[in-house]
Amino acid sequence: MTIQATLDRDITPAGEDYDLVRKTIERISLDYRAQPSLEEIAADLQVSPGRLQKTFSRWAGLTPKAFLQAVTLDHARRLLGHERLPLLDASYELGLSGPGRLHDLFVTHEAMSPGDFKTGGDGLEIQYGFHPCPFGTAVLLATSRGLCGLAFADPGGEAAALEDMARRWPGARLVQDQQATAGYVERIFSPQQWRADQPLRIVMIGTDFQVRVWEALLKIPLGQASTYHDVACAIGKPTAARAVGAAVGRNPISFVVPCHRALGKSGALTGYHWGITRKRAMLGWETGCAQSAAV
Template identity: 65%
Template sequence: MLAPNLDAAHPLEIAAADYEIVRRAVEYVNLRFRDQPEVEEIARAAGVSPRALTDLFRRWCGLTPKDFLQAVTLDAARRILTESDNVLDAAYELGFSGPGRLHDLFVVHESMSPGEWKAGGAGLVIRYGFHASQFGSALAMVTPRGLCGLAFADEGEEDKALADMRRRWPNALYIEDPFATAPYAARIFDQSTWNPEDPLRIVFIGTDFEVRVWETLMRIPLGKATTYSTIAGRIEKPKAARAVGAAIGKNPMSFVVPCHRVLGKDGDLTGYHWGLTRKRAILGWEAGQLCKEWGEV
């Protein structure tokens, strides 16, 4: 892969190109985690020099490769879960505008009616477009009422990602219109635009139970995590952890509705609709954003 022209490319295009190398590095570490490979070995597997890999990681998330990998270990995940005890209780007390969301994307949401959901999107016009992001190609989908879908696609798999999203609302009219979706993508992936006075508008299309789960996900602050059983308890369905997992798997808005912050009870990453490599990458990237805010990088 050619290195991006840093003088000419848009920052998100650079970040998307960087992500492809990050992805290779993370995938290699996943395969060799018991050996704890050194940066030199990881760089070789990713197809770049150790210096280039370090510079790339710093540019992409603010961390060195070593610090990034430490941030996404099982021990780190368990520590985050311990530190996040009662995080949902506190989030419910503070609401969506509490201090825990100071470094997070601000969102306001509404839900379509059960009838609209049961109709499979009939009568709904959804405009879509693919855009560069820190986590690869992102498919944004919007209605006149706001963002309704956000998915990620690995290189060369854009058609697969679009088909997957269209199956959620099979009766809607889909129009490719990247000009309509570009402002949403820019708002989501450019942290400089995150403003509580001008939140991103999203619209949920799902069952009442799914929407309750997705609303709960939105209360997990950056740098925190929770479990399926904790969410089940919060929505007063303590025996519905499996159903919660199914609803999380149907989350139509990756990153915006942070299902990547849900872990297994032992800190395992468990599933992620857009791939465990990307889930690990997002969590590591978020760790880098917190370190920037804390002045640790």
């Protein structure tokens, strides 16, 4: 079956709403400089302002107007405010995303070096699937041990995104299995389902340095951001900001390992493998999560 056929066939609960939210996020993230009004956006998407407002708020946890605010450069700078404490806090030694933050996506991970992967994972089977999510089409890859890859695709770019991922594990056997990956998407993009007692299992395959960087990213709380420089400090290599940037860019499980929470020191969103617009959208979306969690 072709990828397109899969996408056409794939049904998710509230699929239409998902699409509406995705398009709204995209429109605002792309056009935030022009400060589009609710009415304008609603007209573009051919829905009533009321419906847009309601649907969007339910998913994103904040109104389109608030999201627009949450997406500005100014806001990104503000996210940098409290990053030092959590990164340097010894209670995060376990490498978990941390106790006591019930509203964060809770993750346990195991790491595999490329060497381990080659011997231990020879002929490893990776299941993959495509699913709509607020940031476009998500491509998920999982082994029996847990999630090992998450990528994003624009419409039409699904095959390329999968290919981009597949290159990382040339030896593995890839099998499409929508059912196997469907459960992951639902959990990952529905904050209501984040539970500390049922951690999401992920497998990080990378060099020692990369894994240390990715672990550091996992310690940045939802709704906050850190800088490449500070991540470098957190792993004990204060001068390695640039190398950190390179490692962040290789993160195979985007969003779950929150590489979008790493910014330049100025607060600029310096880069993102899946597009700066997506990075901006994720930070805005998370701001909404953080706000509703605080209530």
